[in-house]
Amino acid sequence: MQRSTTLRALTLAGLLAPAALIPAHAIAANADVSAGDWLLRGGLTHIAPKSDNGDLMNGTHSVDVGSSTRPSGNITYMMTDNLGLELLVAIPFKHDLSLSGADIGSTRHLPPTLSLQYHFNTGTGVRPYVGAGINYTYFFDEDTSDVLDADIDLDDSWGAAVQAGIDFAVDENWFVNAEVRWIDIDTDVSLGGDHLGTVNIDPWTFGMNVGYRF
Template structure:
């Protein structure tokens, strides 16, 4: 838990660093958005699953019938696009290159999986008349797990079911000029998946990650 908390704190501090890189003349830029604007962002997202991912029946792996599961973190290129429906309300779609997570049960690596996490969110943008524009959002996430790579433990395939869940976010855009801006954001996503080994159900893994993103954006 301490390792996970420290990692999140350091990552969030790093994501806020773009504010320090804004040149002095950026204070004259206005980050306010208007109805009909499109906001395109691209950068990196770090996915940090919570530290306690639940317990699985790993007796089929020669382990405990109540073994703790652990899902590794990962960082990948990502992007999102927002359409401003009004001066304050925007609809955002999050996309990314597939994330890869290592899976560990009872201290034994059992394989890895990739996932795609498209997320649709309704955002509220706080127009401030300055170079800084914070926003918050909430929506729904669909996580598709695929390409499970099973470690040579039993020779059986591991499968993870797809997941639907809620997602919330907060972010800040920093205007560099009339169109370009830099962005830092954080999200929490409700992701739970049922895990099976061959035909045997092992149980449910609760991933529920925090994600931290740093992006460059363009308004048009």
């Protein structure tokens, strides 16, 4: 399936919409973070793999990885007033797999990601941040459809991750959050033990969270 830039922009706009509904007077006058703060967020993340995921079987068949939305969370520890270390966690995401348009099964994965963030303290209740780090994607529970006569297997992946996000403070402790990430996820695919090729998932992820600072 094709996932256009327009669709991704609309998805992010939808995630940001709840934050726009917060009345201006409800935004804390100053909600800057400080060294020693913990920021705990929980919500939903939508993973949208890029539209061209590569070719298998010596380039004869194109592979497509479907999108997925699941509950997720992250926790950030502020090492200084601006630098934070974040760990992203989630319940397993499930992606449908197709080969040249035919359903070949599905896989689940866990994408723990560790990132170093820079938070822009603005003196207001709006706190943007950017980050970069490393992702480990663990694939498991591959389910093969009747189209294939053997089990499919996806190798785990290590790759870079970058992000941008924004926290909207509701009071001194509570806030809502919207974020977007790009993650480098490449996995080698095997069928019945025979290597078929590499799948380039490289998704954009979009998250909407409720957060608490303590």
